[in-house]
Amino acid sequence: MIEPFPSSGIDLPSPTLSARLRELGDYLAAPSVGRLTEEQRALALGIARRLIADIAAQLDVGIDAAALWSDWLRGGIPSAQRIAVACFARAEEHRWRGQIAQLGRETPTADDAGAEIAEDAAEAISSDVDRTALALRIADRRRFDGQGNPCIALVDLDADVRRALLLDVAAWQLARSSADVDGAALLGEAVRSAIEAAPNDHGIDHAAAAYRAALGPDIGRASAIAIARHDWPSLIALAAVETQRSYGAMAIALLTAEIASLPALLAPLGLDRRTIAPLEVSLTMLPARAVSGANAGDEPAARLAAFSSVDGLPGDGA
Numbered sequence: 251m252i253e254p255f256p257s258s259g260i261d262l263p264s265p266t267l268s269a270r271l272r273e274l275g276d277y278l279a280a281p282s283v284g285r286l287t288e289e290q291r292a293l294a295l296g297i298a299r300r301l302i303a304d305i306a307a308q309l310d311v312g313i314d315a316a317a318l319w320s321d322w323l324r325g326g327i328p329s330a331q332r333i334a335v336a337c338f339a340r341a342e343e344h345r346w347r348g349q350i351a352q353l354g355r356e357t358p359t360a361d362d363a364g365a366e367i368a369e370d371a372a373e374a375i376s377s378d379v380d381r382t383a384l385a386l387r388i389a390d391r392r393r394f395d396g397q398g399n400p401c402i403a404l405v406d407l408d409a410d411v412r413r414a415l416l417l418d419v420a421a422w423q424l425a426r427s428s429a430d431v432d433g434a435a436l437l438g439e440a441v442r443s444a445i446e447a448a449p450n451d452h453g454i455d456h457a458a459a460a461y462r463a464a465l466g467p468d469i470g471r472a473s474a475i476a477i478a479r480h481d482w483p484s485l486i487a488l489a490a491v492e493t494q495r496s497y498g499a500m501a502i503a504l505l506t507a508e509i510a511s512l513p514a515l516l517a518p519l520g521l522d523r524r525t526i527a528p529l530e531v532s533l534t535m536l537p538a539r540a541v542s543g544a545n546a547g548d549e550p551a552a553r554l555a556a557f558s559s560v561d562g563l564p565g566d567g568a
Contacts, residue, residue: 462488
């Protein structure tokens with residue numbers, strides 16, 4: 251839970267004021283640090299809300315997800331620090347992928363190399379590649395809700411984070427219902443069953459690994475085609491496998507990388523600078539991008555050190 255604001259001799263009348271003072275304290279401690287935009291706040295909150303609703307439904311479809319979210323908005327999300335990185339990564343990826351539609355035009359490229367590569371892609375490819383590419387698209391589609399809003403598929407959620415959220419939701423439900431011993435035991439059994447039932451072979455990481463395996467030595471060509479077509483999910487997936495990262499970790503590594511570090515970051519794909527140019531331009535176009543300033547070889551967790559101290563997701567709702 252969120253720790254109270256340090257005492258200054260003034261009796262703080264509400265958790266809201268405490269949160270505002272904590273936010274101000276963070277700002278005064280580092281006034282030059284880039285802050286979240288309203289769009290980033292809204293996206294992150296929406297993703298968090300949908301994630302928590304999915305967790306609640308998996309635990310018990312009878313849980314009032316709206317009341318749960320309302321309570322946690324007022325008092326703070328118990329696992330805020332655990333889900334902050336995942337929500338931020340998903341929100342930034344969504345902003346990146348949607349920026350061209352918002353601009354109403356195609357992504358500019360450094361030259362016509364991308365178009366030439368895309369034309370070459372018309373050659374027939376193996377059925378295994380087709381099948382695994384389709385599976386990757388399906389896995390990516392699970393990362394949106396029925397209205398096309400970005401979300402985090404439970405199958406893609408880190409196991410420890412998922413377990414923590416299940417326990418948080420169960421604790422909230424237990425306190426709300428004042429369940430007896432039998433009711434508490436049933437809720438505990440529901441948590442155990444939900445944890446054990448977690449699928450692990452339909453997520454985007456599994457799909458990415460299968461797609462990469464099917465490509466074999468053609469991974470460089472496929473990566474170049476993905477860049478030329480601005481097919482960022484495929485590029486992220488292939489780069490994640492080759493650099494031994496998760497999809498989410500690779501996405502945030504790309505989105506926070508200095509432009510000059512991209513060739514090194516994507517070196518395992520065997521791409522030259524000319525091929526990477528459209529990717530560089532696309533990332534440069536993204537407003538309020540949290541450029542890390544770190545070396546390309548740094549671990550994603552180190553790149554996100556600035557987010558590890560976040561007590562909760564900012565904003566008032568989504």
